[in-house]
Amino acid sequence: MRRLDVPSHRRLPRPGAIGGRAIHGCRRRPTALGFRRSRAAATLLAPMRLSQILISTLREEPADAEIPSHKLLARAGLIVKTAAGVYTYSPLMWRVVKKFAQIVREELDREGANEVMLPIIQPKELWVSSGRWERYVTDGIMFTLKDRKGSEMCLGPTHEEVMTSFVSAQVNSYKQMPVNCYQIQDKFRDEIRPRFGLMRGREFVMMDAYSFDADEAGLDVAYQKMRAAYCRIFERCGLEYTVVQADSGAIGGAGSEEFMVIADSGEDAILFCRSSGYAANVEKATSKLPDAPAGGEPEAMxxxxxxxxxxxxxxxxxxxxxxxxxxxxxxxxxxxxxxxxxxxxxxxxxxxxxxxxxxxxxxxxxxxxxxxxxxxxxxxxxxxxxxxxxxxxxxxxxxxxxxxxxxxxxxxxxxxxxxxxxxxxxxxxxxxxxxxDLRTARAGEGCPVSGEPLEEARGIEVGHIFKLGTKYSKAMSATFMDQSGKPTPFVMGCYGIGVSRTPASAVEQNHDMKGIVWPPAIAPFECVVAMLDPKRDEQQALAEQLYGELKDAGVDVCLDDRPMSPGAKFKDNELIGFPVQVFVGRKAAEGQVEFLVRKGMQKDECAAGDVKARVLAALGR
RNA sequence: CGGGGCGUGGCUCAGCUUGGUAGAGCGUUGCGUUCGGGACGCAAAGGUCGGAGGUUCAAAUCCUCUCGCCCCGACCA
The missing domain is CATH 3.90.960.10 (YbaK/aminoacyl-tRNA synthetase-associated domain)
Incomplete structure (x- = not known):
């Protein structure tokens, strides 16, 4: 399958190696003036010009947005609402989602998982076979529909059934395991109340993975591998997150943990203890029972x-x-x-x-x-x-x-x-x-491990890992032959990551008065080189030269050649939130530019010759 | 599901109480002047006022229905 990855500079052949123009020239727009003028070889690959990317920022925030990420993503023109809880992703936002998806792929592939693509439309029978049709319809969270023959179908809210039936058909022997398959695609849930932009939508992008093992020990290994992969994924994105014990909900199964991005706007409350490391969703959390006065010897009622x-x-x-x-x-x-x-x-x-x-x-x-x-x-x-x-x-x-x-x-x-x-x-x-145990644990009560008072925080659930065991394989009679030749149900795990929600939570955690402050790993571009007055030749030339140097150095960079007034351009780039911003302005002729690290808004002048080194340093390379 | 609110140019909103042929700011287009923090002047385009029905000489405005969107709540006895 074709990979949906973004920054292609590392993967595309260098121009020199392939003779450049003839191969790539056909894809380039004829207006790419920079091609002819450029002195930098990398621009042979058609510079990423913001003037050619659909960008439309709003000066005012949309009336229906409540939380920072929703307001900012909408103002920056990154998402546009199509219906309640249904969004269109703009070109820049889609780059963000694809970058995050790519990080997910890399870390899962490293653990030996296989990417597949499962159907969105699923037959009712599959859901009846696992016994979940009833529950999902009762809860009203599943979109259902009928085809012209009257057969009932649903839009997949999750894919345990499809994946179980798929793997069951492919895997017949314990010798073929472990198996772990995942997909990244749209999910559909008819949420009671969609809200907060990308946080709780009715259609959203999700990565869901399913592991199949011959026994519990195998599941434990698969689970720990996924847990480690998840930690690497969220760490790479520079997110402040925590792993908490969780209820397994409608999915069912034994153990489960949630990956929570800490944010005040989070919909989940979590309790945690600094001294023991205990952390749990309030839905699941326990605590030491608070004292209450004793009743004494039984007396007459x-x-x-x-x-x-x-x-x-x-x-x-x-x-x-x-x-x-x-x-x-x-x-x-x-x-x-x-x-x-x-x-x-x-x-x-x-x-x-x-x-x-x-x-x-x-x-x-x-x-x-x-x-x-x-x-x-x-x-x-x-x-x-x-x-x-x-x-x-x-x-x-x-x-x-x-x-x-x-x-x-x-x-x-x-x-x-x-x-x-x-x-x-x-x-x-x-x-x-x-x-x-029916009690809601509360902050201030004793940690079940250390006894120290529990603290409370809000979190956005960006990932969830479950040990399903044989719940689905038994229900669906999904078996393999074990060593003694007996049909045995698969021992399963399932693992999800909110691929569209995670970037939103990154915004929730990384923004300021001026706009978004993207973590470099998932920013639409790592760096922008902006010419403040594109009509001035020396600015254009210097900007394109810097663009070329950065591109050659492996930076995911774009060139802001849009015809806007300088003030508007500053504001726009701050709002969109590229991590490193280089402004080529009136001192271009003297070889001086301005250098901005978006996080913290440190801005200073810089010699053109130092730009590459400073960008790389700012990006931590 | 229950309750409340809102639908008026691309965006944010005014006008509705007290019916009289639709407004502002931002954005967009053109020309000119600008050109370092969302510039200025002039000119212009753009709305069947969510939809349907009703009342009326006349409806964005009043009534009914409907669709869409947003918020709050879902009762700890």
Whole structure:
């Protein structure tokens, strides 16, 4: 397959080696004046002139953008919205995406992964065979369609099924493993609420990889290789990121970790500990259970009239001395499974919060949501605010968080409007609930490893790696022959990187008042050489000479020959954010130019002869 | 899904309450003057006011429906 890589200067043959013009000349625009004038051999390969690249910056920010990356990408003309959550990538932005994709390719290929291309349109049967059609349709996150014959299809939101069926057909023996295949292409998810530009779109570019091994040990190796590759990828992009333990969500499977780019606008909250290195998504995080006053020896249960007292805060007021830590709140959830729906009662210590992701997992449900007022009345026989374990109908399953295990003399509701119970003891005054970890960990609570207080940060999920195990291979009967000649399900891993989201998160992390500050590795160009007045011959000549020198030195450079006033040109390049910017202006005749490192905006004059060395130094070469 | 808001030249918006044949800034085009921080002057192009229906002598403006976009929320009892 043809590689979609960008900076081609390293790959194209040198002009001298191939006689230059005849081969490349046919592709060049006839207006490439620089060709004839240039003294630099590299410009034989047609200079990258910004005047020939579609660039359209906006002076004002678009009304619908909220976060810096969305505003700046739109203002710089890098993305243009086509529909809600659907974007067109401009030429410069596409260079960015391709550069990032190329970094991903290089690091994955280094670990022996194979690039393939899977179909976007997938048949329903494939999804039924893994049992996921139901869940994805229930969650409403999958675009589905019918062909003219009425067969149902979907636009791939992810590709476990296709890849599993593909590899299963190709690999019959343990001798053919390990296998790891990946692709980089568009994914489709009908997001409830697309937002933040490229951050949460309905169509987006993603790299997804799938590993196939004969056993768990093989999976561990594959997983660690991918983890290492991911670290190299995000490091090469110069991103500040962290790896956190994560919930495996709709994909399913055992262990999983997320790669988070730290940014205030991140949609995920993460908890971490500096001393132990523990880090987890709040959906998954645990902590040391905060202390609460002991209940003491069990006492007789009392029912007390509590008119209009419905919340924990109100109860604390109503019962002086009964702090929230001695209460157990009972929350009713409407739970959806594959074949049934039910209202479930969930108990939590009064000062703590329920984590719905953990709840969903504990119940092995498709979905949970808080019960409506009507559902609560029907399930408990009481108004909202008085639910409790005491006298709860046997119809309603009862779960409790671990924080309530062995707790005595609790304050709870008792399913009677206007009443609460004191000194409730689980198992004595009501059924014994089944205990699970259902608690949301919070910043300030003790790290589960070190006990030090957890800190909180926001993160943008740019990568996710899973150990799937045999979940899909078993469901889809994808097997190989093991050493003893027995059909055995593949042990799988799956790995994703947000290829369009990562550059957006790079902008989120690297910008200032003037615009974007691209990390060099994924900048549309590493360097721009701008002539402030393209009509002046000495400026044009010097700019093209510098362009040629930089190109020959392996710099991904472009030539800004656009006819704009100097002020506008400064502003425009700052907004677009090329990492190194060289301005050839009024001192061109004296061999002086201006040199700008975009990050930090350090700007000074520089002799033309020093430009190459300074650019290379600024780029860290 | 629930609630709210907004759709008027390419972009950002005014006009709508109190109906009377559509405006500004930026951008674009031409000419001239400029030429180091989004220059200036003059001239010009560009909008069936999201769409459909209704009320009216007359609708961007009032009413109904519809489509699109944005934001908030989804109740911890």
């Amino acid at each position: 009392q029912k007390i009239a509590t008119p209009d007292v419905k919340t924990v805060a109100q109860l604390e007021q109503f019962f002086p001395g009964w702090v929230s830590g001695r209460m157990a709140k009972t929350v009713l959830y409407h739970v959806t499974w594959k074949n049934k729906e039910k209202v479930v009662a969930v108990m939590m210590r009064g000062d703590l919060e329920i984590n719905e992701v953990k709840l969903t997992n504990a119940l092995d449900a498709l979905k949970v949501r808080l019960a409506t007022e009507d559902e609560i009345k029907k399930a408990t026989g009481a108004d909202v605010g008085f639910a409790g374990p005491v006298g709860l109908s046997e119809e309603v399953p009862l779960l409790a968080d671990e924080s309530l295990r062995e707790r005595t003399n609790l304050l709870t509701g008792c399913n009677e409007t206007g009443f609460h119970c004191l000194n409730v003891n689980l198992g004595r005054d009501c059924r014994m609930p089944s205990f699970k």
